[in-house]
Amino acid sequence: MGRTRTYQWEDPAILAEAAGRMAGIDFLRELQAGRLPGPPINYSIDFALDEVEPGRAVFSLTPGEEHYNPIGSVHGGIFATLLDSAAGCAVQSMLPQGMAYTSLDLTVKFLRRITVETGTVRAIGTVVNKGRQTALAQAQLFDAKDRLLAHATSSCMLFPVPSAQR
Incomplete structure (x- = not known):
């Protein structure tokens, strides 16, 4: 018998509009508090924004079988998604209203295997340096x-x- 998982999400245009009219830290705090709907990726992977402060963002995920690769552990893309979200939102937390960001690259080093036995993991993102561009x-x-x-x-x-968008 196969396993199933269902989920739903809100229109992502709601978030894009809100992001354009708020400072990054305010936008992320509204997301964290649940006053804005989470982005669709949060529901498909089932991770959450737990903490946000200027220059820092923390996400968590409890690994499940739905995250597995063919060799019985959590797929590296799940690791990368959490790390990309934490790093990107740390940057977003420092942006004034009217500014946005996009990731130019992501370099990931995998150090340990993750399975359902690992339990909840957390990705802690911090800004190393912020310039004008x-x-x-x-x-x-x-x-x-x-x-x-x-x-x-x-x-x-x-x-x-x-x-x-403003």
Whole structure:
């Protein structure tokens, strides 16, 4: 008998509009508090934004079988998604209203295997350097015993939000 999982999400245009009219930290705090709907990726992978402060964002995920690759452990793309989200949102938390970012690259180093037995993991993203046009962030993925599972760095391009979104 196959296993199933269902989920639903809200229109992502709601988030894009809100992001364009708020400072990054305010937008992320509204997401964290549930006053804005989560982005569709949060529901498909089932991870959450747990903490946000200027220059720092923390996401968590409890691994499930739905995250597995063919060799019986959590797929590296799940690691990368958590790390990319943590690093990117750390950058977003420092942006004023009217500014946005996009990731230019993501370099991930996988250090330990993750399975359902690993338990909840958390990705902690921090800004290393923020300039006018680019930012450098890093993120680290830890288990409940504070063992480092993966590490990533990300360069982000900063740009003005198109006026139609403000």
